[in-house]
Amino acid sequence: MKANELSDAAQRTLATWHHILERNAMEELDPLLSEHIVFRSPVAHTPYLGKAAIQLVLKTVNTVFENFRYHRSFVSEDGRSIVLEFSAEIGGKALKGIDMLRFDDQGLIEEFEVMVRPMSGLQALAAKMGAQLASATGMLKGNSNHSVPG
Template sequence: MPRPLKETAVTTTQLIPAAQASLDTWHQLIATNSMTGLDAIVADEVVFRSPVAHTAYPGRAAIALVLTTVNQVFRDFRYHRSFVSEDGHSVVLEFSATVDGKALKGIDMIRFNDAGQIAEFEVMVRPRSGLEALAAAMGARLASQKDVLTGAA
């Protein structure tokens, strides 16, 4: 006879207060379509991982450039759901948008340091047609900014 499944308690996990404050600021920046104030919630040693680049982009200047640019590229951007890690230092935000008429869905995976600043920001996007449209639009706008993206500027 099969053993019954054991019930486990589900705990509600929340971000640490400093990270929650930064996430609230992030949502305000998105709502106002402005990255002014981003520096205050980003750690000096921040790393951004793009869905279209093999190498991570280090530093505040790179993440500000990428996020400002993608904010101009995305249309009909909207967050849908969020998931918080057990330790309260990470959140995954599910989103949808369009780029040049191509619909896409994606996630922002954000890890905060103990001070609540964004230490890592990684983006994943699907389907391929949406990812290709995003890559083309971002590439056209960022081609001349390689020094900023590599941290050489």
């Protein structure tokens, strides 16, 4: 049985994603994102739309997670999606999760969804992210009068 592979463009995007993540340089994420990017958080019912929202959320979570690392990955049959399994800690609470990325035809990320377990880790994540992003709620909900805090 042949292993599924991402398209060449998606593989380049993913390699750049890992490099950006290592440096917490989410301001460099823009060229990797589709104009129609959708981000689904494990702690928010409504998806976040747009590049500014995803950059803010990912930059913040990258400062909140301790000992973050990816373990395994799974590629979809069509080669346009990947699931990245990760582990991290928040305030002594261990958690595991997955990042599910879907790429468009040009290899840009068009969907980014995160799932986290167990509940205690998810609650710690929600509390810490909520405190960090309290001032950006309007921007995350799509209110164009708010900008990404510096």
